[in-house]
Amino acid sequence: MSSILFLGDSVTDCSRKRAARYQGLPESLGDGWVSKVGSVLQARPQEYQLFNRGYAGCQTHELMSQLDWWPEQLETADIVSVMIGVNDVWMPFWRGLSHNIDRSLQSFDELVRRLSERAKQVVICEPVALPCGEVTQQWWSYMDELAKGQRALAAQHGASFLPLQDALMSTARGKLFDYMSDGVHPTYLGHHWISKQWLSFVSAQDLIES
Template sequence: MPLTPQDVVLFQGDSITDCGRDRDRQLANDPASLGNGYANRVAQRLLAELPGVTVHNRGISGNRVWHLRDRWAEDALALKPTVLSILIGVNDTWHGTAKGQPLDVPEGGTSLPEFGRIYRELLDRTRAELPDVKLVICEPFALECGAVTELNFHPDIDERAKLVRAIAEDYADVFVPFQTVFNDALAQAGPDHWAGDGVHPSEAGHQLMADAWLDAAANL
């Protein structure tokens, strides 16, 4: 594993990353502050193998990409990560196209052009202020069950994932292909085994994500 005990790892994103963390604590390497999902599982492995490493989780449930932009100074740059992991996009679909709500307004989703513009703006800002940071860009995903099926997520989330892959080609040190990981897992069990509503992973789903993240991090 190429990470070192001196690394500061930051997970950013929405509810999939948040996963019930105690936002009042905001402590590094603290189980309650890390939530109950893939970020916590990655942290457990890193802390066991690299004593001294620092791991933060600043995911917030419901966030779209513009939420990240609005809190980036405090919740990302100020922490001075050496490894920054970002998973964002599903709420930009869910709160917009999937629910038939307006795009590019606070209560709605985010259009694909605006999503890409803000995402790139975040990464440009990050590279300017933290030139040595390693970027782990994660693919947004959806499984065909629950809310995803009911609200027909896939046309929009698939295009959003393509956009994130293109952004990753320009900016990422590593890309984590979560949609591919879950698609491959469907050979073992149905979609609701991995994410009951098609969006929020089960215990099994979070373990898949943690394993995939760690596999990708081996290439940092």
């Protein structure tokens, strides 16, 4: 049985059930893209054990301080997938604070280093947004800096990097709100799109069976 741990913020969380009695059940995966990945993998011959550790509102430097961020029953994982960072851009705008992408990347460096010690493969998913709702033109320099830094750190630590932003912008052109309800949170269609990108990527990397 292969184990896959998904880490992130609200884009990963998606109202997942946290109580122990739900672990191993679909409810523990939430109702977003991780759940859709789970549904696809469940239909395949190989057995997979999936864990969702998304935390709504979480910034990069907060992730490893979250309760049960690494499942206690999981000594090591075959794959750890991480998508985090959009709140590092959003929260300072929302709170009227200065951005500190350097701190975000320092925290991300430590996170990926720790994960690399406990996972056979780490998959870094580029954080995404669309220019609608909460997202203004001011966001993009920070989003670009964050993504470039995450990509570099993925290479440094031997992790896989899944680029998403450019592909999403192209796919959602002219129908932004069909994919993101506020520029940050995916709709049903947005979650479906992310799940397809993730499954295609890890299959191409031979991390899971096609």
